Amino acid sequence: MEKIKNQSFALKTRHEWEEKAEVALKGKTVESLQTTTYENIVLKPLYTRQDELSVPEFPGGSDFRRGIFPLGYSTNEWKAAQRITYQTTEDLKEKLQQSCEKGQSAISFEVKQVLFEAEESLVNILGKSYQQYPFAINTKDLQTEFLAAIAELDNHDQISGYIGSDPLAIFAEAGHISDEFFNNWVKNIQQSNENFPNLRTILIDSVPYHNGGANAVQELGIAIAEGVYYLEKLQEKGIELEEILTKMIFQFAIGSNYFMEIAKLRAARVLWNRITQLYGAKEEVRGMMIAAETSSFTKTVHDPHVNLLRAGNEAFAAVIGGVQYLYVSPFDELTGASPFSERIARNIQLLLKEEAHLKTVIDPAGGSWYVEALTNQLAEKVWEFFQQIDSSGGILEVLKSSWLQKEITAAYDKKNSDIQTRKQSIVGTNVYANLAEIVPRKPLLNEKPYFADGEKIEAITERRLAEPxxxxxxxxxxxxxxxxxxxxxxxxxxxxxxxxxxxxxxxxxxxxxxxxxxxxxxxxxxxxxxxxxxxxxxxxxxxxxxxxxxxxxxxxxxxxxxxxxxxxxxxxxxxxxxxxxxxxxxxxxxxxxxxxxxxxxxxxxxxxxxxxxxxxxxxxx
Missing domain, CATH: 3.40.50.280 (Cobalamin-binding domain)
Incomplete structure (x- = not known):
């Protein structure tokens, strides 16, 4: 036994590994195993200590790639921000209470006009939930009405979380730029700074671009460009830089490329830290707050239970990447979620917290040669793309000229080509299709904002890979x-x-x-x-x-x-x-x-x- 315990193995060099690999490859070189992502990043088949990079020793410092809190989720758990679906305000009130009892840890639901037309006020619908949980709401084009409604809450100055809106993302979705809407949005920000000191109201929402087919480089480049646009516009209105930054939150959709999505979130923090440094912001306000949601771009109508695996994988990547709020989509969301699917989606987060113990691990991706290298490569690519946007006049100008729309369409076309030729598989859709299944009804359509005034632009079409x-x-x-x-x-x-x-x-x-x-x-x-x-x-x-x-x-x-x-x-x-x-x-x-x-x-x-x-x-x- 002692002999077995003391046995050791000779160290092998990379060259020896390559020789063995090429024998297995029957004459092909190790380089033939390299793959190129949609972001034009070349992935190697093996990462070693030679790829090791100098990174911060702990989260909450330096470039924030490892997170914005020194002890990660052990002191600052991410919030389960499951977006509650409802038809009536009574339905919302009941489901909000039930969700909070079953593990929901942020108030999140789609803001509809019915909220402001119902007999029961939003104050009664929310009850005392806002005193226990933060908000996690993208109000889209209804921010003014929503903020006015919650201003009637008792102790509304204690409200936390985010109730945000992203005018540029709304314009990109609607295909219409409204100066009136933007000016009202600026007023909302100014007023909310006084009325809701602990609430974030400036949302940078990259989800519409993701759903249009953008790759990770484009998503981050657009998000950073939007952030810069809002920094400059709001400072012109007299709002202090540090105050703007404390009101900002970024929202990302998490796709199916597991390691790329982890690197995307880490690179986002690196880039935002760099931008805010250039603006002269203090370190304590340079950390990027992130809300994430699992991608609708990757989900399917057919064989919907496979969406459980997709959403689980995406949620796992989001948590490893270091988010503050997370929404996991129900597997049948495209055709109308059921109470069962909503429960399972919520439980995915609880499993990650309680069973996978991710709430107790500080930066689980930290130190991975592969993840760190990918983070750096992605950040460099994003910086180049951001500079292209900046040199073309900024995010609003590239939307007006349709340059950005064309870039996103080109990225989507590459992905779509791989799906059409089945180079990339969608289980249950382009491979292993089950013709015996009962075909669900046509997917639900999201209503788009409408603006009566302003300038028309080319809209960024919401897509899914499985749709064709x-x-x-x-x-x-x-x-x-x-x-x-x-x-x-x-x-x-x-x-x-x-x-x-x-x-x-x-x-x-x-x-x-x-x-x-x-x-x-x-x-x-x-x-x-x-x-x-x-x-x-x-x-x-x-x-x-x-x-x-x-x-x-x-x-x-x-x-x-x-x-x-x-x-x-x-x-x-x-x-x-x-x-x-x-x-x-x-x-x-x-x-x-x-x-x-x-x-x-x-x-x-x-x-x-x-x-x-x-x-x-x-x-x-």
Missing amino acids: YEELRRKAKGIEEKLAAKPSVGLICLGELKQHKARLDFMKGFFAPGGIIAVESNPILSIEEAKQFISDLQSKYVCICGTHHQYETIGHEILAALKAEFPERVFYLAGLPEKENQSHWINEGIKQFIHLKSNCYETLSAILNELEVTTNENTKA
């Missing part, structure tokens, strides 16, 4: 209702099961995201069997599945016979033949080769569009 495929599924459902049968594609399975199974399974998975079922044949060993299958097939579309060897030995013959007897059918081939053989297949009647690099969305869309036109024509006839 969800539209295909809705289209397929419409065709099914008219035909009384699901859209389908016939699969000709050449040879024995072991010969065609791999491509058969691939093709089933390829068609399913569009709501198209695959009708597979029995093993096809002859032309007559293939003809019989096509004769019985209801679908116009047929895909041949087999091995390359089968394609070259019997595939051409079968295709020629089928094309001659069934000229109206559309034929696909599973897999990509050798380049010199492709033209031969196309000349024989193959419309398209379907393989790993095919654009799944475009192929399915073309089939459904054609089916839709045919169905409409038959209906009219």
Whole structure:
């Protein structure tokens, strides 16, 4: 036993690791394992002590990357700010009380006009909750009304948390700039500084840009540019710098790239510290207060329970990154949250606090060579993007010129391309789609602010990555209702099961995201069997599945016979033949080769569009 205890292992060098890795890679270099993010940051396959960076020894100091409180969550827990949904004020009052009893630790709900039109006042709805919990509310375009209502509360000067509004983000969403709204917002800030000394009212909300498809560099660059814009505008109105900073809070959506999102929050604090230093702010007001919410951009209507995993992963990243307020979206939020899903979303935060013990760990990401390197790289990229905005006249000017909208659209297009070609997977949507599930109703639409005056600009469209495929599924459902049968594609399975199974399974998975079922044949060993299958097939579309060897030995013959007897059918081939053989297949009647690099969305869309036109024509006839 002593011998075992005293046994040690020889230290290995990075060079030795690379040699072993390249043997496993069968001749490829270690550099081939590098990946490039949507932010154009190159990620290495291995980070070592050589990547170690000099960072603050504890949170609450230096550049604030490690947090704004020296003891992290152990002395300043993040607040569970679950946004309460409601239809009536009575509903809100009841749910607010229940949520606080079950773990909610901040008052958070969507501000609607009904709050100010109901018989029961906001004072009665809130009860005494505001004396126990801070607010965590984005009032959007109703900040004036909301602040006026809470001014009637007893001891309103003790109200804490944030009741904020971000005019620029609202303008970007609405596609309209209103000087009148901005001027009223400035008045709100001035008045609230006197009426609510402990309340933050200046919100920098990057969520609309995230939901438009922006990458992490763009999100942070925009947030910093907005912060600078408000600093300068409010100082022009006579508000002191330190007072402005104590009224600010930043809101971020947390996406699916776990380590990137952690680095995003850490880099945000580094950058804001740098900006406020340049403005001459004191250290005690340079720390960035952050409210975060799990991303709606990554969520799906189909197979909604997978959203539990997505939201859990995003919430975990937010907490590790160091937030002060957190909202975790219910898994069925897109089609209308239920009491069950709201409870589970709230409990995700409680699990992170009580079961994962994250409230007792000070900066769990600190010292990670990978996270620290990623934080620095991201901060540098963001600074460059911020300088581009600044040199173009600032955030308002780049919105007016549509430069920012185009940058965000370009970022979204890259992500969308990867989803369409299934380079990136969305479980339950573009991979492992379940055609037996009951398709939920159309997603709920968020109301956009309306301004009667001002200058029109290009709006930043709210998007979700899954939406294009969800539209295909809705289209397929419409065709099914008219035909009384699901859209389908016939699969000709050449040879024995072991010969065609791999491509058969691939093709089933390829068609399913569009709501198209695959009708597979029995093993096809002859032309007559293939003809019989096509004769019985209801679908116009047929895909041949087999091995390359089968394609070259019997595939051409079968295709020629089928094309001659069934000229109206559309034929696909599973897999990509050798380049010199492709033209031969196309000349024989193959419309398209379907393989790993095919654009799944475009192929399915073309089939459904054609089916839709045919169905409409038959209906009219």
